Amino acid sequence: MDLNLKGKNVLVTGSTSGIGYEIARGFYKEGSNLFLNGRDKQKLKSAEAKLPGSLSCDADVSDPKEAKRLIKLVKSKWNKIDIVVCNVGSGKSVPPSEEKFMDWQKSFSINLWSTTNVVENLIEDLSQSNGIIICISSICGNELIPGAPITYSCAKAALNHYIKTISWPLAQKGIRINGISPGNILFEGSTWDEKYKSKRVSVESYIKNNVALNRFGMTKEISSFACYLGSENSNFTTGSIFTIDGGQTRSY
Secondary structure, three states: OOOOOOOOEEEEOOOOOHHHHHHHHHHHHOOOEEEEEEOOHHHHHHHHHHOOOOEEEEOOOOOHHHHHHHHHHHHHHOOOOOEEEEOOOOOOOOOOOOOOHHHHHHHHHHHHHHHHHHHHOOHHHHHHOOOEEEEEOOHHHOOOOOOOOHHHHHHHHHHHHHHHHHHHHHHOOOOEEEEEEEOOEOOOOOHHHHHHHHOHHHHHHHHHHHOOOOOOEOHHHHHHHHHHHOOHHHOOOOOOEEEEOOOOOOOO
């Protein structure tokens, strides 16, 4: 399938490692121009070196001022922006029922504001290019996942509802927005990677009992779907959340 992504200008936030980096790499392999983003300058330089010709900016997009600075720099380098992937997020939080105000604040900043801050600064530009927004959510935002941090689950549920509700006004401006809800994705340095190394037997048992395909997902499986959503092949798709979890969740 020809995705016709060559020459497209693509911004991927949180793209120094894991799912974000693999999504950036996927667009890179399709011939797109890349703008990488992350908070760690060293990791950002490493990612940029692996994807020669890409641009980058260290910025914490959960901070509205930092997000605005990032978008201003992107605009100064490109005359248009075709695709933005909002990937910043983190499932790390306190155990369920131990939430305090700051835990809620931190989780919503990382998992929701990091997207809304970027989108609000790009609406005018994306309307001029019939642009596409792709948000990386989580199955924790789709339904109850036992043991998952409550702050994270609520923030991702809010992100899913944001995608659905803003899709109509954005469509009037020629912009499409969709989300991807990954299940258990294994990659180096991830939470699952740490658990697998220390509690392999219990982790394998959890996957067997909860995931129909009886395995972890891979970052490239999220990346390939993100590239599809960024292509003209998905032109009739907006306001949708696509679950990629190996059959773990039960709800429609």
